[in-house]
Amino acid sequence: MTARIACAEINLAALRHNFSLVRHHAARSRIMCVIKANAYGHGMLQVAETLSEADGFAVACVDEAITLRQNGIEKPITIFQGFADEAELAACSEYSLWPLLHCDAQLKLLQVTKKRRPAGIWLKLSSGMNRLGFACEQAQLLWQGLIKLEGIQSVGLMTHMACADEGSAKNPVTDFTLKQIDRFMQNTQQLAGEKSLANSATLLSWPQAQADWVRPGIMLYGASPFLPGITHNCVNELKPVMRLTSRLIAINQLRKGNPIGYGCSWHCPEDMPVGVVAIGYGDGYPRHIDAHASVSINNQCAAVVGRVSMDLLTIDLRNIAAAVGDQVVLWGPELPVDDIARSAETIAYELTCGIYGRVQYRYID
């Protein structure tokens, strides 16, 4: 069988290394590894199997959790959006899942159901993000009502930070995160439920928010959870897990003034070789990038020139040793995905999540 030459190589040893960094930085907390959206594009099942030391996993929806269960993953699985209807509620108890409860409609379903209730649930509280969750001030009343429902054995308390990527406890840009932590703690400290506040950025920068469970996602995959310009010692120790590669399939000797690609948006400033790489936005490489975007070829850095098209992109091969057939790295250990994300005015999360089905996956260890 033939396959597209665009390839996402997933380094499972790097994944385990990043997990051990989470353990090191949040030594007193249990770790639920966030593997929603196909583990940020890295392959949900392979990632779950590799992270055998995780204390649990978290996904966005019930479907993702069922896939994990049907493939033999037995650890606790938290569902960030909880159940959408009666059938999903029933699936939560059938598959021993831990759904979040974030709104009145879910609460009602849980109260009136005639079926067995899930043994573990999380009460989602909004401490400032104002996306999903009940107001923190409702925590006590809701928690006490939930823990009394027949069949429910544990009710955890969860919140999510809106601005943790912007700074740190040592170097705060805003006091918003601290306010969120305080508001959550004040309203839940007297409750016996397990608490969870921290995604990757929060667990690194606000250790006081690590609590019973931390919820790292992006740092497991080796990308920075912080905005450009914000650093943390740990970020330099992370190892990129995904290497996105393809191959050079043509080299054209073009003349000064020749345009390249759709819209003729770029013209050769001199006679020069231009390489054509078999990857494009139809594979998940971003179409909108600035003039700083580059690829790595034979350990040299080559600028992307002209518009990225669906299946191809073009690179400046002046002063670069390259031949047709050579491997081209779009991002990976030699070219941080965070750099490409910055060129595309987005974040690494969106790039790795956006790898499309025709890209071949290869797992290495």
Ligand SMILES: *Cc1c(COP(=O)(O)O)cnc(C)c1O
């Ligand atoms: C996605 C998600 C996380 C993981 O966030 P990272 O920034 O990738 O560490 C944690 N908690 C919730 C509620 C999420 O939705």
